[in-house]
Amino acid sequence: MRAYETRRGARLSAALMLALAVGACGGSTEKAEGEKPHAAAADYERGPHRGRMLRDGDFALEITLYEEGPAPLFRLYAYQNDKPLDPKGVQVNIALTRLGPKVDRFTFAPEADYLTSPAIVHEPHSFDVAVSAARAGRTHKWTYASYEGRTTITAEAARAGGVTTERAGSAMLGETLPLNGRIEITPEGKSDVVARYPGRVVSMGVELGERVRRGQVLARVESSESLQTYSVTAPISGVIVEKNVTVGGITGGQPMLVIADPTQLHAEFFLYPRDAERVRVGQPVEVTSLAGDHRLASRIEAILPTADLTNQTLVAHVPLSGPTETWRPGLGVKGTVSVGANAAPLAVRTKAIQPFRDFEVVYAKVGNTYEVRMLEIGRRTPEWTEVLGGLEPGTEYVVDGAFLIRADIEKSGASHDH
Structure with a gap:
């Protein structure tokens, strides 16, 4: 598990004139009965399996997260005077308190030379950990924080940085088709x-x-x-x-x-057989220049057959307006036609999605704390993205300014460490 502790104030993206004074960004502390304090939270002792060593007198427990299988699982190793113990003589419970709060509880059973739990340790691996171990009539308890993808920002700094949030819920996802064509005089x-x-x-x-x-x-x-x-x-x-x-x-x-007359223009988009049946007169179209510098909203006004009967293509006419220097006859043009809309039970704004490690994430907001939520993604449109897993309905998440939250977490030197 990863653990780190920083306290700082910082400015994010001065070039954008966005000041985000950062406070209490993702801390990690460890408190263990009979355990000596560490010089820094990230400098915790590692055991023979590269896990976190928790000590209480001559008894020790090594916490590892096994990620080689289909899903991350805990593996625990017990020691007495630094010598491995038979896991059958040790009972362990772990409680993970997540931001929210939500508590995941784990019980363990012996397997080979370690203790394991069938419960998956879901992403993000960011939580406050409480461990209780019993052996030979004695109970040992530890607590520590292990955070990743988390930062804390004051409300005033978030407002100054243009951070906005929404609640995750249902949305209508418009289905679109890309089109290619050219500008012609009507x-x-x-x-x-x-x-x-x-x-x-x-x-x-x-x-x-x-x-x-x-x-x-x-x-x-x-x-x-x-x-x-x-x-x-x-x-x-x-x-x-x-x-x-x-x-x-x-x-x-x-x-x-x-x-x-160069002011009377339309775009002629080519419809191939696989798309022609889905395109209708009156459907909205976003027309974009090939360079992407100019765009406008219009609708299909007519659909005509072409002279080429071999490929059975059709031509959709879309009226254009605007300065003549923007749209010139003969130039290529791109279009995106809306061919339908379907409801998604849970969706987020597409612009809110950010990369994090190998995941696509949004940043959940709880109070003044922001934390990654790894998403399982379904359908995607320029405005909305369907969420199939990784986010609870009603979660408040960052829409505008998400890249600033990401930059602040990256500046904190976060790493996926267990």
Whole structure:
């Protein structure tokens, strides 16, 4: 088990202007009848099996946590004058008082040369320990603290650091699908400029890329039949994106010019057969630029078949809004469409989850003390993560500022030590 003791005040993340004055971060003390005090809590005596040695006169008990099997279990070794004792002659009880408080009790039976308990020592291995051992009519008792992933921070410092908490409970987890696509001008945002009568272009007053307004005269054409000259005007406002004739050229059935309005945009997302059945008109979509710098919320306005019948893909149209410099026609774009929602009996905010050793954890809050809770995780969305184990419903846990709690625990020099 790990044990450490620190008392300090510290500032966390000065660059973020967050001051967390830390008090009483994870202590560990040991009080044993007949046992000499240690110079430091982490300097407890280790036994032949690298466990914690508890002494009372000429009797000693070595506490180890066996973690080689499927679950952590206690293994205890008894000694008389530092010589191993037959475990059949020793009775031991251990009580682990966890933050909360919650008490886990263990009784032991002899096995090989040690005492063991069938009860699992659940994570986190952070608790106040009370040990009672009986042998030859004598009782020996010890108490000590063994903490990990724990720190204490004043309420004022937590507020200053932006730490917020919530109670763990049920939540609706939205199911999403990722989509890939590109930005295109809508059909309403593009128009061909066609001469009413075939003829020769007498003049043209616009260039490729020039912005024009609806009704503006773009060119003059001399009709081949009447030899009269008439004006060709812009049917919509926008930008000249195609120019197919020049002065002196002959117009026919092909467009003279093409105008596109860069403010009338939509995203075209490709739906493959495995996803197409789950996507519907009206479903919400979050649209994100490939660089991730820009995003907006929209909805699917139409689902159309593509011209490619081989792969049977569909195209979902999603309207876009915002500055034209943000969304440009032809650029790639990512989307996340919400296709449904299901209730999770227990869930936490996804942003609250932090790494700790080989676990994903949240930090439970009891008073001014914060401690890791190792999670068994189910479904996950950007907002919520389902919890299948490791956390009790109603537990108050850190949402905002969780990374600061993690940083403070790491600064304390914590290690998983038994």
